Amino acid sequence: MSHQALYRDKRTTAAQAVRHVRNGDMVIVPTGVGEPPTLLTALSEQRRDFLDVKVAQILAMRPYAYIDPETTQHVRHVALFFGGATRAGGQAGWIDFIPNYFSEIPAQIARGLIPAEVVFSMASPMDDDGWLSLSLGADYTMAAVAKARAVVLEVNPNVPFANGDCRIHISQVAALVESSEPVLEVGLPKIGPVQEAIGRYVAERIDDGSTLQIGYGGIPDAVVMQLAHKHDLGIHTEMLGDGILTLIEAGAVNNSRKNYLPGRTIATFALGSRKLYQYMHRNPALEMHPVDFTNDPLLAGQNDNLVAINATLQIDLLGQCGSESLGHAPFSGTGGQSDFVRAANRSRGGKAFIVLPSTAKGDTISRIVPSLSPGTHVSTSKNDIHYVVTEYGVAQLRGKSAKQRAQELIAVAHPDFRGELTAQARLARLL
Known part of the structure; x- marks a missing residue:
């Protein structure tokens, strides 16, 4: 059978496609905008027909109807990382959470520690050789494709066909639906004077020729905005966003001095944005x-001068970072x-920056604390830990x-908290 004939044979409606899910299954969904809205909407509409189905994902973007405390016995969300659509449910306890290092999720899927009976994903249109690209979220999805009983795709012409290990052949697909809605766009976060000050401290310490995560x-985006005058930067990262695209367009990023996978982001x-997704295409x-x-x-870490830039919510005086919870209450994930951070520490000349405003809640709470709040998840x-940066400077630990x-x-x-922190450090015999 030809590739096109296979494609036509597997094309169906969303209502029929979700019937590849069986009671008790774990459905794996890619990170962020790689989630397939037509399929997840159909699953939501039929959720009461299922029992004990789980949907596992990092950073769900939309509050689909299946994310519902009243129907968790039918379909339940399992967060690998919380976002706005799932945080409240995680804090209330009716959304499950699997702690993880992002890099290790594929191995956990491959070893059966995280089940993966079904994959739902967005995909690009098929090429002449029968390949579709899961470009928006290769992440752990490719490991799930190799393990799953059924791979169900939402094929959309607005999904780029990207290079790399992110492709699936039509012969591996159980069913597909077609959609044409624009891929969800996520704008750059708001940057204020505190973020600008922190970004400036970090940018001053990034040399030409560095590779960035x-x-x-x-x-992090405030740092990016202050790197446009740099030269020969490289990119080896997990998230591709518009900030990186800005540096590429400015000529600051060309990947020419990367010693691991040179010439490639x-x-x-x-x-x-849509502009980013178009940039990714072929x-x-x-x-x-x-x-x-x-x-x-x-x-x-094989990249020399690897610079990692990541944010935290709270840090104690020993340097433990609580980046994913507010006390016991989950907020995001590792x-x-x-x-x-570990990659930058391995890198020759590498630098790992943890960034945070010095205060929260209108300058009433210090984010630098004698010890982390009880129950805080250490990320x-x-x-x-290497560098910690606030709007007041850089601590090298x-x-x-x-x-x-x-x-x-x-x-x-x-400054308003330095006296209290000093007194607490003395009580703890740190000073």
Whole structure:
């Protein structure tokens, strides 16, 4: 049978496609905008027909009707990382959470630790050889494709056909539906004076020729906005966003001095604008790969001068970062922060930056604390931390004693809290 005949044979309605899901299945969905809205809407509409179905995903983007506390016995969301659509359910306890390092999710799927009976994903149109691209989220989805009983795709002409290990053959597909709605766009976060100040401190410490990993958020993007005058930067990251595209268009990024995969921007998922998605289409200077490739500290750390830029919510005086919860209440997830901090530490000349405003809640709470709030999930350990940056400066913690770390961090805390932090550090015998 020809590729086109196979395609026609597997094309169906969303209502029929979701019937490949069986009671008790785990459905794997890609990160962010790789989620297929037509399929997830159909699953939502039929959710009461199922029992004990789980949908596992990093960073769900839309509040689909299946994300419903009244129907969790039918279809239940399992978060690998919380976002706006799932955070409240996670904090209330009716959305499940699987702790993880982003880089290790594919291995957990391959070993059966995270089940993967079905895959739902967005995909590009098929090429002449029968291949479709899962360009928006190769992440853990490619591992799930290899494991799943049924792969169900939502084929959309607005999904780019990207290079890299992100393609699936029509012969591997159980069913597909077609849609033509624009891919969800995610704008750059709002950047204020605090973010600009932090971004300036980080940008001053990034040399020409560095390779960058840039996390999501206002502060990482504030760094990006101040790098347009740099030269010969490279990209080896997990998230491809519009900030990186800005640097490429400015000529600051050309990947020419990368010593690992030179000449190519490397990422595992995309989250940005239509312009970004169009840039990705059949671009030989860009490759999308699974996350166990992009985020493996051993592989990413082969880039000399690798710079990792990630945000945290709270940090204690030893350097433990609570980046994913507010006390016991989950907020996001580990994601790739630990992966890339370790990669930068392995890299010759590497630098790992953890960035955060010095305060929260209108300057009433210090984000630098004597010890993390009870129940806080530690995302980056005291042994991995390198640079910590607030709007008041840069603390360099690697190789420093506990006493020196406390001094460094107090020096970049908000001035209103430095006296209290000093007193608490003395009580804890850190000073």
